[in-house]
Amino acid sequence: MPVEELIFPDRLKAHQQKIKQVFNEVSKVVVGQTYMVNRLLIGLFTGGHILLEGVPGLAKTLTINSLSKALHLDFQRIQFTPDLLPSDLIGTMIYNQNASAFEVKKGPIFANLILADEVNRSPAKVQSALLEAMQEKQVTIGESTYMLDLPFLVLATQNPVEHEGTYPLPEAQVDRFMMKVYIDYPKKEDELEIMRRMANMSYSDTVSKVLSKEDIFSIRNEINQVQISETLEKYIIELVFATRRPAEYDLNDFAPYIQFGVSPRASIALNRAAKAVAYFDERDYVLPEDIKEVAHDVMNHRIILNYEAEADGIKTKDFIEAILRKVPIS
Structure with a gap:
């Protein structure tokens, strides 16, 4: 359909x-x-x-x-x-003397x-x-x-x-x-x-x-229905695997510096984010450019470099850019 x-x-x-x-x-x-x-x-x-x-x-x-x-x-x-405590986030059990029982006081996470x-x-x-x-x-x-x-x-x-x-x-x-x-x-x-x-101390504006x-x-449902081809799905997987096995993708210059590649959450996030980019652009299908647009934001915090990378000035940003250049769309 x-x-x-x-x-x-x-x-x-x-x-x-x-x-x-x-x-x-x-x-x-x-x-x-x-x-x-x-x-x-x-x-x-x-x-x-x-x-x-x-x-x-x-x-x-x-x-x-x-x-x-x-x-x-x-x-x-x-x-x-x-000095923040976990209970300050999620809440805690407090004793109600009138009811002679413990009650839950929910935290701001709710x-x-x-x-x-x-x-x-x-x-x-x-x-x-x-x-x-x-x-x-x-x-x-x-x-x-x-x-x-x-x-x-x-x-x-x-x-x-x-x-x-x-x-x-x-x-x-x-x-x-x-x-x-x-x-x-x-x-x-x-x-x-x-x-x-x-600088105008009297300036103020309200957000409606x-x-x-x-x-x-509803928007989430519409984004979920944006189509992504099997070719682009496989392209996302190749991008993800390039972070884990850089030598197999002619990324030998970066291979010695990679401690861990991205997790499977990255492939899910690339798919969802690319669909959202297409939706914002008023399209019902994903283009390769949509995936590339969000690749840095999705992967930069998931790639873990070793100490040698820091010593040699290797940045995660450079690695992702190299991946986007090297990995073909087949």
Whole structure:
């Protein structure tokens, strides 16, 4: 059955218009950073958690806050600090003297949209508390397990790990993020506009709500119906295997530096993200360019280089670019 029969054209156009409206609403507060908003929406519409990394002051937190205001979703911001406890995230059991029994006090993780701000400022035991929620969409408190309300999405920010007072995220948690997006400094013209807005102390703008839960689930269904050919499915697999066995793909210059390639989660994420890119471009089929566009964000945090790579100045970005050049589409 062709995709045209599966996706209702009128409803598709309405959703496309709402997505553009979300960009417009966020731009009322955040100047530039269209790329960041695009990646956050890809995560929202494909059920993938997003990790944003960049130095302080690049509007990571402001962008997520602004996006949350454009959605009819429960939103919680959790500021990660060195003294944060796992129970501060997921909740705990408290004793009710009137009822003479223990009761569950749920934590802020019980929301649709979680902003894990500066997630790398808390030690591993706190970061690990997110693992079950991110993967299974559930939380265990005491002996009971509680399902989280869907959609559930973790949007995390972190400063570069070389900054003082930060902790590297556990590899198991990093792999659960669909994409890790590096945020760079704004362009000159964008920074000029930022300066003009923020220097005006009376400046304020409000973000209108655009998307409901029903819209989000409908868009997810429409993205799921975007077609990807068997050729491109095999291309994704070849990209993934090139990270694990670089010598077999004429990537001998990088082979000595690879400790671990990407996990199977990468192939799933490449497929979903590429479909979302095609959908945003108002197409019902995936092109090779869609896969290449998201390859860096999907794979950069999943490839683990050894110490020799750091000593020789080898970057993950260079390895991914070499893979995209070497691996053919057959």
